[in-house]
Amino acid sequence: MGPISFSVSPTTTGRARLGTLTTPHGAIQTPQFMPVGTQATVKSLTPTDLRDAGTQIILGNAYHLSLRPGAKRVARLGGLHRFMAWDGPILTDSGGFQVFSLAHLGRVDDDGVTFASHLDGSQQRLTPERSMEIQELLGSDIVMAFDQLLDATRPHSEVEEAMTRTHRWAERCLAAHTRGDQALFGIIQGGVDASLRQRSVAEVARLPFDGLAIGGLSVGETKREMAATLDVVAETLGDDPRVRYLMGVGSPLDFFTGVERGIDLFDCVLPTRVARNGQLWTSEGRLNLRNARFVDDPSPLDVECRCETCRDYSRAYLAHLFRAGELLAYRLASLHNVTYTLDLMRRIRSALADGSFASLRESVAGQYERADTR
């Protein structure tokens, strides 16, 4: 028995599954969404806020935390859970995404990545071994393999090279990972090319990872390409029993795309980032609280939402807070979007259980369609 266990059962909805993932810091129901807390905080929210929003697991980041405050410091202070006062499950990303998003600061070779710190320009080195060391010091429940991803516009040869490199790094991560109380997930790459994805699934799935992640999506490809790629991955994985995590996704409608293709876990900065920029997800679709039409609107943000923001405050007040640049705007907006997202996942699980997934998808699609074409 490994550090985590995953029990999953199929549903009557496509490849969708309902499951329970048990970690050293608690069990989570899948399909599930992980709010992103890159720097040992989900921006503007406290662990109490996260609990109130229904959060079961959060994501942290090896690259950011290793630069500041430093992985050893976090370890000395009792590990990431204790440091940030979140006692639920934590998954840490390996730093692979920063190799992508901060590509202009670094250079990739077969052994790893050399880059200039985005904080002070100092030279840093990240390798599969170093990423494992950092994540073990942080003490997360789930450690992600160190990978390389590219955006959809890159030539086939480059995508293939990054994929094969990711496969070699995957084996090195497994060899370097020592803590028995942490799960380690492998990452499937291969861009939007079906044959590359098939190869990557075969290469990564044959390794003894505790879970499998699908990376390299939602980085510029079309929705159609993402769905098609998820179909290829699902088909190639077949009845592999391990938990499946779609990295960096997504929007409300993306969850339906993923879930019906067998995805169990999602993470995304979108709910919290767009919240800080005034965009709120509601039963009426997307609302931008900075728009002039809300300044005199006394109604709650979303009458169907149970969160503190919707319970206590008006749209007019939120619009005011955003215009005034008040810090409370960020917290109230983030609290709502995280609550909305986690409630949506709960509704999805419920719909999978009673067979109403398709009608829920139609309903939510209609809400966002109306908002988009208003």
Add this chain to the structure above:
RNA sequence: GGGUAGGUUGAGCAGGUGGUGAGCUCCGCUGACUGUAGAUCAGCCGUCUUCGACUGUGGGGGUUCGAUUCCCUCCCUGCCCA
């Protein structure tokens, strides 16, 4: 009453001493955001028939081929002196 510095697109400014002033920052109006270098970024922000054109430098008058610029006069604002 005398002196002095000013009056530029919602606000605050830049510039311009005879030859095309629509430039900046706020504010305002929209949009974007997908394993967080993002409480960020982008577009618009005088009018119109908007790839362009027109109007606009406190009001009026004068000189001039041509005035934001030079002259006269009036109005308004800050400061100083009475």
